Structures are given as C-alpha cells and as structure tokens.
Amino acid sequence: MTDRKQAEIALQEQLNREQLVKSIAQNIRETLDLEQVLQRTVDQVRDFLKCDRVIIFRFQPDWSGIVIRESVNQNYPAIVDTSINDPCFAEDYIEPYRQGIVTSRTDFYAEDIPPCYRELMKPFQVRANLAVPILQADKLWGLLIAHQCSAPRQWQETEIELMKQLATQVGIAIQQSELYQQAYQELQQRKKAQESLFISEQRLKALLEYAPVLIFMIDLENRYFLVSRSYEDMIGMTAEQLLGKSLYDIWTKEEADFMANHNRQILASQQIMAMEQELLPPHTHKPLTFFTLKFPLYDATGKVYAIGGISTDITERKQAKSKIAEQAALIDLATDAIFVHDFDDQILFWSKGAERLYGWTAAEIIGQKSQSLFNQDIALTQAIQTARAEGSWQGEIEQITKTGQKIIVASHKTRVENKFSQPQSILVVNNDITEKKQLEQQFYHAQRLESLGTLASGIAHDFNNILTPILGASQLLPQKLPHPDDQTQRLLAILSSSARRGADLVKQILLFSRSTEGNLATIQLGYLLLELIGIAKQTFPKSITISHEIPTKELSTISADAIQMHQVFMNLMVNARDAMTEGGKLTISAENRQLDQYYAAMNLEAKVGAYVVVTVADTGSGISPDLLDKIFDPFFTTKGTGKGTGLGLSTVRGIVKNHGGFVKVHSELGKGTQFNVFLPAIAGEVNLTTSEEAMPSGNGELILIVEDEALIQEITKTALENYNYRTMIASDGIEALSLYAQHQQEISVVLMDMMLPNLDGLTAIRTLQKINPQVKIIATSGIMANQKLALEANVKTFLVKPYTTSKLLEALTEIMVKI
CATH class of the missing domain: 3.30.450.40 (GAF domain)
Incomplete structure (x- = not known):
C-alpha cells in the first residue's frame, strides 16, 4: 500500500x-x-x-x-x-x-x-x-x-x-x-409553594368570613390588622373602620388595659394563654362574657410579630351554670344520680349522688360528653332525641362506671327550657337498679331450670321403663339363639350397645334433674383434682398448657360422691379443651372460701358458710353474653352435630346442686371462660378407698429410684415396697451411676427423673446405656418437652409428673416383660 x-x-x-x-x-x-x-x-x-x-x-x-x-x-x-x-x-x-x-x-x-x-x-x-x-x-x-x-x-x-x-x-x-x-425540581417546588399559598389564603378568607367564633390579630402596638366577620358584627364596625385602630380606640380603658396586659405576658413568655373576660361592646349596653385563647405569631425568622386570638361568647352558658349552681346544694341531698347536659351532650352539672354512683367527681366530669363516658352511644342518643322532642323519656339503660363496672339504671330524662320556653338542656335522674335486676335474673333462671329439671326427670323415668325390657331382651336373645349367624350377632351387639348408650344418657338426665342419689363420703378434692390433671396432661393436645394450684394439705373436706365429682371436673376440663382449638392455657385451682351475708344476698343459691371453691379457667374462644343464660339448659350445645349431647354442663350443675353447691361462670369473647364450682365444706376424716387388688404387684425386683425431691423419693419408695418391690434411692445422676455400678446385676429397672442436680438425667441415662446397653429405664418429668429428649436417648417409657401409683406399677410391669 x-x-x-x-x-x-x-x-x-x-x-x-x-x-x-x-x-x-x-x-x-x-x-x-x-x-x-x-x-x-x-x-x-x-x-x-x-x-x-x-x-x-x-x-x-x-x-x-x-x-x-x-x-x-x-x-x-x-x-x-x-x-x-x-x-x-x-x-x-x-x-x-x-x-x-x-x-x-x-x-x-x-x-x-x-x-x-x-x-x-x-x-x-x-x-x-x-x-x-x-x-x-x-x-x-x-x-x-x-x-x-x-x-x-x-x-x-x-x-x-x-x-x-x-x-x-x-x-x-x-x-x-x-x-x-435540579432546575425542574426547584420549579416544581416553587409551583407547589404557590399553590399551597393560594389554598392557605382561600382557607383563611373562608375562615374569617364564616367562622362562628371571633378571630382577630393585633400587632405589637396593640393595633388591629385582621378581624373575622363575626368580630365585625360583635364590635358593630366594618373591617375598614376597625383595621389600624388601637385597643384603646375601641374599648374602655379598663377593658383595654386588661387585654394589653395579657398581650405583654404572651410576648414575654411566648406561650399560649387562655382568659375569661366580661366586655361591653360599643354598640350595645348588654355585657357579654367571652372565653379567649391568645397565642404569639412568628415571622420567617422566628421572631414574634403579632398576637392572634380566638374568642367565644359564653354568656348564656355562664348564666345557665350560675342558675344550676344555686340549686346544686338541694340536689346533692338526693341519693339518686342527678346531672344536667346541654344538647351537645356536654355535662354542665354533676351531683354528689352521681359521684357516688359512677365514681367520677364533678371536677373530672364537667365539660365531658356523657356518651363517651358511659360507652352507650346509640341508646343514649335515642333517649336524648326523644327527651328533646317530646319533653321527657324514661327507661332502663346499661352503663359503665369509672372502674369499668357495668350497672343498670332506671333513667328519667326531662327537657329543661329557658324563660323564653326555648329548649336549653336535659335534666337526668338515674337510680341504680343493678342488684334488683341481678336478683330477678337469678330467680327467673332458677325457676326455668327447675321446670326443665322436672320435665327432664319425668322423661328420663319414662325412658328407663322403655329401655329396661329392651336391654333385658338384648341379653336374653343370645341364649334363645344358640347358633346365630354373623349378621344376627352384629344386630344383637348393636341392640345391646344402643340400649346401654340410651341408659347412660338417661343417667345424665337424672343427674341434671337431681333425681339420683350418689354414694356420699367425706373426700378431699385435692387428690381427685390432681389425678384428673394428670390424665389431662397425658391426653390433651400438647398445644394446651395445663397449670394448677391445689393446696391439698390446707383444702377442707366435703361430703360428696367421688365418681360424680370426677364427672363434674372432667366435663369442665374437656369443655375447656374443646374451646381451645388453637391451643392455650388451662388453669385449675382450689381454695377454701367463707361466704358472708352480703354474698348470699346477691346469689340466690349461696348460703352463709364455708365452701371449697374449684376454678377451671381457659383462654379459649369464650361464650357470647346472649348464650350464657342457656349453657346449663339440657340438650343445649354450641358444638357441631355428633360432637356433644348438650348434657355436659346441665349434668355438672345438677350434680353440684345435688351436693348443696352452685356454679358461677364468667366469660369474655376472645379471652376465655372461667367456671367456679362452690361445694359446702365439712369437718371430718377423709374416706380412703383403694383398688390394690386391681394393681399389678412385683416379685421382689430391685428398683433404683433416681429423684432429687425427698417427698417424691419417700412416696415412690413406699408405693413400690407396698407392691412387693425392693428399692434403692439416688438423689442425683452421679450417685445413680455409682449405685448402678455396684448393684448392676440386682437392679431390674431404673426410674430416672430428667431434671437432676450435679449430673442431669439425660446424661446419666446415656452413661448407664454405655455401662449396660440392655439397661431398662423409665424416664419421668413434669415437662412434656423432656419426653422427646428421652425418646432421642432410646428410652421409650415415660411418665408425666404427677403420675398415679397405678400408672407407675403398670409401666414397671410393661417394661419388665420386654426383652
């Protein structure tokens, strides 16, 4: 190229x-x-x-x-x-x-x-x-x-x-x-500022033109430079005539000095100030009372350049308060709650009787809205409208006191008019009828349940007469048919099973109607409750936490049928479980309680005296208020078809009432339900019944008990030795390993608590398995999470504390027969 x-x-x-x-x-x-x-x-x-x-x-x-x-x-x-x-x-x-x-x-x-x-x-x-x-x-x-x-x-x-x-x-x-x-953003910001300024100017113009209150602005020389239309009307001058004039050009020297003095205080403190002043506007000879709020106005540099003010004519309100105050001394002598509110529902007067009923003092309540206080917007609004339109209203209203207590009052509202026959306010006289209504409700409920019980009793006896020959025939037919075919056997089994189910249902009806008598004995509920709690912990979903407070030593004895008591509290615990479908907390507690005359007067079923009170509380879905009066009715249930007979709570009430007690229930939707079972306490020795014959015994096998609680050591040792076992006790994991090493050939089973001092149960289990891979271990704990740890250590037998002697004996029998 x-x-x-x-x-x-x-x-x-x-x-x-x-x-x-x-x-x-x-x-x-x-x-x-x-x-x-x-x-x-x-x-x-x-x-x-x-x-x-x-x-x-x-x-x-x-x-x-x-x-x-x-x-x-x-x-x-x-x-x-x-x-x-x-x-x-x-x-x-x-x-x-x-x-x-x-x-x-x-x-x-x-x-x-x-x-x-x-x-x-x-x-x-x-x-x-x-x-x-x-x-x-x-x-x-x-x-x-x-x-x-x-x-x-x-x-x-x-x-x-x-x-x-x-x-x-x-x-x-x-x-x-x-x-x-950058230029575009500045332009947009400027445009937005101009639009905001225009909107602000329009708002201010509308406010000055139409606001019912008096609005004014005064410069540092006490000269007007802005007033609202209402201020013009009050002074009797136009804005053009008023602007630029001093306070001293408009008001008397005394009035102007009062205003100017407050202005100086505002400039010195730069704080908002409120005042009340009686003035005589120039164009009238009638003095007016104004409530005024004054505040400093600042320029762009943060310097005060003027004082703004908003005034409200409160003349009529002051006069009304004065007249009401004159009558207050007489009204305060009344026991009823008496108060007065205007048509805006603002309370103007509050009597001593109202203070005693609702708990709020006059100083706390004056100026407040009664609807917001009593939390009854719709009912009160309708009552006020009726009183204002027709002159009066009377009826019963549910209200809330200062402490949140619900009360029922017989209320009478009267329209109060001024001397020109113009409606001015509402006079309210309320009488507390809460106790009266509660007693009426208890009486009507008791009558209704008594009637239902009588009806149920008659029906139950008739059913018994019908079921008796059916049940007898179902037992005799197999003898008359020595060689029935398979279908006939199934039909006979169905006949017998259905008859027995019907008989069980009749038993529940008779319990509800108090038509059966139990085998009364002197019992201590604490041990019965602990046994039921143990069953619940083993069978209820793990999502339900069960806690209890049962003072077995201090709890008084009662005269009761233990089987029926078992049914009462198991029913209540199962109901609590069913109410906590997403999990929750079940709490069972018991206490001694002395009921006085006041409590007995407020509860028709209660009597003065000593009671044992058992509380079963859950954090479930709760019961709506409209259903609370029906839950003890026979055959009433909120559960789905096939999930309940509707006799559980009616049976609970029947059994408790048959034992001279009563049941109270409190429930809140979304928070849970609490049942309180009151049973009369007696003095006496507990009748102990045992079922030793039904419990499996040992053959002299040696059991190593590893437990750090001395009381549990003693109870377990005694129980096992009573059933022909030998025992050896270790208080921690280290002592357990030492004793097992010395007596390995004699020890048949190790009963190991998972929570131990010095060396925990899980570590001790794994060490024992290294010493002897065939060692037989029963793990125990009051914490369900420890069962998973035991399973991970290949210990498949686990007892949840507290456990019964029968459960322990059954576990020992079962583990010793395993190879």
Whole structure:
C-alpha cells in the first residue's frame, strides 16, 4: 500500500472520529433525556470501534458500581444492571482515574494482571478492554469501557483519544441532565409553594368570613390588622373602620388595659394563654362574657410579630351554670344520680349522688360528653332525641362506671327550657337498679331450670321403663339363639350397645334433674383434682398448657360422691379443651372460701358458710353474653352435630346442686371462660378407698429410684415396697451411676427423673446405656418437652409428673416383660 493510500485512510478515519464526536455532541444538545444520550453513545462507539461490548459503569459511594448502559454483540452475555465490586480497584485506580488516566489491556491472559481482577472479568468473557474515566469536575463519576471478547486487541492511540473525547461529552451530558433536574425540581417546588399559598389564603378568607367564633390579630402596638366577620358584627364596625385602630380606640380603658396586659405576658413568655373576660361592646349596653385563647405569631425568622386570638361568647352558658349552681346544694341531698347536659351532650352539672354512683367527681366530669363516658352511644342518643322532642323519656339503660363496672339504671330524662320556653338542656335522674335486676335474673333462671329439671326427670323415668325390657331382651336373645349367624350377632351387639348408650344418657338426665342419689363420703378434692390433671396432661393436645394450684394439705373436706365429682371436673376440663382449638392455657385451682351475708344476698343459691371453691379457667374462644343464660339448659350445645349431647354442663350443675353447691361462670369473647364450682365444706376424716387388688404387684425386683425431691423419693419408695418391690434411692445422676455400678446385676429397672442436680438425667441415662446397653429405664418429668429428649436417648417409657401409683406399677410391669 502506498504512502498516499495510507494517508487517505488515516484522514478518513480521523474524519469518522470527528463525525462521531460531533454526532454525540449534537445529540446532547438536542435532548435532555440522559438515558437516550448514554444508550446512543454506547451503540455508536461499539459500531465505530467494531468491538464486542461497550458499557457505561457508574460508581457507588463505596467504589463498587453498576453497569447502567450497554451495547453488546449477541454472541456474548449482556451485563447491564450488573453490580460489580472490584476488591483491587479502590487501592490502585481511584486516584489515577481521577487524574484522567486511561487503562488499556491487550490480553487478560498474557499480561501481568492481578488474579483478583482476572477472575472478576472472567464471567464477562473479556480478553481485552479499554477504560476511560467519566469526570464531573474533580469527581470520578464512572467509566466508559470497551470490551473485546473474541480475541486479544491492541488499542490504537487514535481509539484511546476518541474514547477520551467521548467520555468528556458524556460528562457534559450528565452535568447538563443534573442541572436540568435540579432546575425542574426547584420549579416544581416553587409551583407547589404557590399553590399551597393560594389554598392557605382561600382557607383563611373562608375562615374569617364564616367562622362562628371571633378571630382577630393585633400587632405589637396593640393595633388591629385582621378581624373575622363575626368580630365585625360583635364590635358593630366594618373591617375598614376597625383595621389600624388601637385597643384603646375601641374599648374602655379598663377593658383595654386588661387585654394589653395579657398581650405583654404572651410576648414575654411566648406561650399560649387562655382568659375569661366580661366586655361591653360599643354598640350595645348588654355585657357579654367571652372565653379567649391568645397565642404569639412568628415571622420567617422566628421572631414574634403579632398576637392572634380566638374568642367565644359564653354568656348564656355562664348564666345557665350560675342558675344550676344555686340549686346544686338541694340536689346533692338526693341519693339518686342527678346531672344536667346541654344538647351537645356536654355535662354542665354533676351531683354528689352521681359521684357516688359512677365514681367520677364533678371536677373530672364537667365539660365531658356523657356518651363517651358511659360507652352507650346509640341508646343514649335515642333517649336524648326523644327527651328533646317530646319533653321527657324514661327507661332502663346499661352503663359503665369509672372502674369499668357495668350497672343498670332506671333513667328519667326531662327537657329543661329557658324563660323564653326555648329548649336549653336535659335534666337526668338515674337510680341504680343493678342488684334488683341481678336478683330477678337469678330467680327467673332458677325457676326455668327447675321446670326443665322436672320435665327432664319425668322423661328420663319414662325412658328407663322403655329401655329396661329392651336391654333385658338384648341379653336374653343370645341364649334363645344358640347358633346365630354373623349378621344376627352384629344386630344383637348393636341392640345391646344402643340400649346401654340410651341408659347412660338417661343417667345424665337424672343427674341434671337431681333425681339420683350418689354414694356420699367425706373426700378431699385435692387428690381427685390432681389425678384428673394428670390424665389431662397425658391426653390433651400438647398445644394446651395445663397449670394448677391445689393446696391439698390446707383444702377442707366435703361430703360428696367421688365418681360424680370426677364427672363434674372432667366435663369442665374437656369443655375447656374443646374451646381451645388453637391451643392455650388451662388453669385449675382450689381454695377454701367463707361466704358472708352480703354474698348470699346477691346469689340466690349461696348460703352463709364455708365452701371449697374449684376454678377451671381457659383462654379459649369464650361464650357470647346472649348464650350464657342457656349453657346449663339440657340438650343445649354450641358444638357441631355428633360432637356433644348438650348434657355436659346441665349434668355438672345438677350434680353440684345435688351436693348443696352452685356454679358461677364468667366469660369474655376472645379471652376465655372461667367456671367456679362452690361445694359446702365439712369437718371430718377423709374416706380412703383403694383398688390394690386391681394393681399389678412385683416379685421382689430391685428398683433404683433416681429423684432429687425427698417427698417424691419417700412416696415412690413406699408405693413400690407396698407392691412387693425392693428399692434403692439416688438423689442425683452421679450417685445413680455409682449405685448402678455396684448393684448392676440386682437392679431390674431404673426410674430416672430428667431434671437432676450435679449430673442431669439425660446424661446419666446415656452413661448407664454405655455401662449396660440392655439397661431398662423409665424416664419421668413434669415437662412434656423432656419426653422427646428421652425418646432421642432410646428410652421409650415415660411418665408425666404427677403420675398415679397405678400408672407407675403398670409401666414397671410393661417394661419388665420386654426383652
């Protein structure tokens, strides 16, 4: 190729470069869309350089960055929006790039490049690159980068110079865009401020024109510079006549001095002040009383430039309060709650009787709304409307006292008129009838249940007469049919089973109706309750936490049928379980309680004397108030079909009433239910019944009891020795290991508590298994979570504390027969 031809090619390339720079510069001048400028730049640069990828990379404050624009050959991966963090970058390249240094790499796999940078570029398939800084003044904004992916590339000086020029143009475009965005935001803020100012002016204008209260503004020389229409009407002057005048031009010297003195106090303290003042407006001879709120007004520098005020004419209200106060001494002698409120429901007067009934003092209540206090919006609103329209209203209302207690009052509301026969306020006289209503409700409920009991008793006896021959026939038929076929046997079994179920149902009805007598004995409920709690802990879902407080030693004895007591409290506990479908807490407690005359007077079923009170409380769904009166009715149930007979609670009430006691229930929706069973206490010795014959005995086997509680040690030792076992006791895990090592050949079973001092039960179990892999262990604990730990240690027999002797004996029998 001749020198002339080379010169012509070089000239053409230079012209092309200049044309590219000119095109990009022209694009920047023609549009403020920075994204469009940047995209065109990378597209044109890649096309011009014939490289595989061109990107614009923007730095973050921590010198990581993101690829914000890209032009790439379709044969190579796109990396736009990719975040890149070069660990080598900050240390070596920030300052050189800020100085305008360009970096070019001919071949990433041939040059001496830091390994971390080579690994960084590897996913992008880069063989050669050219990176030029994009600067904003002295700030390093980002990089304009060209990638050659297909092969190594030697970057020419003309290409480097072109990239530098284009990076400068990109910097200009970025600066231009940022200036535009800044100007646009300032313009929008100014426009928004103007709109806000216009709206504020319109609001102020409307407020001054239509506000019923008096609004005014006074400068530091006590001259008016703004007043509302209502203020003009009160003074009897227009705004044009009033503005610029001093307080002393309008009011008497005494009145103006009072106002000016308060203004000085506000300027000195820069606090809001409230005052009450009687004034004589210039155009009238009738004094008016105003309640005024004054406050300082500040300019843009935070300096007080004026005083604003809002006044309300309270003349009529003051007169009404004065008249009411004159009669207050006489009204306070009444025992009823007497109070007065205006038609806005604001309380104006509150008698001593009202203080005694509701708990609020007059100082707390004056000015408050009665509806918000008593929490009875709808009922009170209707009553007030009726009294205002018709002159009076009377009826019964449920209300809430200060302490949250619900009461029922017989209320009489009377409209009070002024001397012009204009309605002015409502006089309320309330009489507390809560106790009366409670006694009536108890009486009606007791009558209804007594009637239902009589009816149920008659039905039950009739059913017994019907079921007796059916049950007898079901037992005699197999004898008459010595060789029945399979179908006949099934039918006879169904007949017998159904008859027995019917008989059981009749028993529950008779218990409800108090038509059966139990086997009364002197019992102590504590042990019975503990046994039931143990059953519940073993059978109820693990999502239900069961806690108890049963003072067995202090609890009084009662005269009762133990089987029926078992049924009462098991029914209540099962009901509590069913109410906690999502889990919760079941609490059983018992206490001695002495009922006095006041309690007996408030509860028809109660008598003065000593009682044992058992409480069964849950955190379940609760019972709605409209159902509480029905829950003891026979056959009433809220459970689904097939899930309850509706006789559980009626049976509970029947049994308790048959024992001279009564049942109280308290429930809140979403919080839970609490049943209190009251049973008359007696003095006497507990009748102990045992079932030793039914309990399995040992054959002299040696049991190692590992327990740190001395009482449990003694009880367990005594129980086992009573049933022909020998025992050995260890108080912790270390002592257990020592005794087992000495007596391994004699010990048949280890009864291991999981919670032990010095060496815990789980560690002791694993150590015993190392000594003897065939060791037989029964784990015990009052914490259900420990059962999982025991299973993980391959101990499959677990007793939940407290456990009964029969459960312990059954567990020993079962584990010793296992190979």
